[in-house]
Amino acid sequence: MPNAEGGSVEDLKRILYVEDQLDIQMIARVALESISHFELKISSGGEEALQCIEAFSPQLLLLDVMMPGLDGPQTLEQARKLPGFENIPVIFMTAKVLPSEIESLMALGALGVIQKPFDPVSLGDEIRALWDAR
Secondary structure, three states, X not given: OEOOOOOEOOOOOEEEEEOOOHHHHHHHHHHHHHHOOOEEEEEOOHHHHHHHHHHHOOOEEXXXXXXXXXXXXXXXXXXXXXXXXXXOOEEEEEOOOOHHHHHHHHXXXXXEEEEOOOOOOOXXXXXXXXXXXX
């Protein structure tokens, strides 16, 4: 698919989703694998995500904002220090949707912020729309 510069936009296939709540992980797995057909790896926290990022080589990080240990922004900061992942695209997922909070997440270079709870049926389409608009 061509982008605005006339080049092509790589199709999104591999997503690393970092989420500490098991019930949300299960819903996201159905939404992103079964409904939207992404190759999905789920990590329960930032530290775990950083351990598997190089082996899985995701095209996109889908990060929960509030997690114990490394939160979403801290996980992104650490992931971008890994060779080859300096510019990895990210979408944050959060229940905190005050304009100032969204602004601060977007300032970190996020493609977007998806509000939780999310709609499992449309989650994949939301992610693809943000990916395609980059």
